[in-house]
Amino acid sequence: MKNFQVSEDIVSLSDFKNQASKMLHQMQHSQRPIIITQNGKPAGVLISPAEFDLFSERSRFIQAVQGGLGDVAQGRVVADEDLDRVLDEAPMV
Structure with a gap:
């Protein structure tokens, strides 16, 4: 989005x-x-549907990253080796 004038x-x-x-x-x-x-006061902002979609996508991405960082901070992680073992043992659907 370009800056407004x-x-x-x-x-x-x-x-x-x-x-x-x-x-x-x-x-x-x-x-x-x-x-x-x-x-005389700002009441709303009108943007194109494409800009709205872009903002929504970015917001969801940022929330996902913040969620992942929160999981790391809380120790809710799985070692690569453990994940590989679980995936190898999982039945193929």
Whole structure:
């Protein structure tokens, strides 16, 4: 995702309502998020579906890594040799 441009990518909710189609097209073309304000304060961020999918994938990956690091810290690990033995003994499905 590209960095947003304050002069173009921050819009009020009323402006977004009036120009939603144009702004969606602009967002997809520029690949920048649109920050929507309400009463002068940030209220939401609009990103493309592809960017949302990328953020979701990255979040799941980071959670998995943190979970693995937590397992290591708690001693919930298996030695390579033990894992090899268990896998060799497991029935093939």
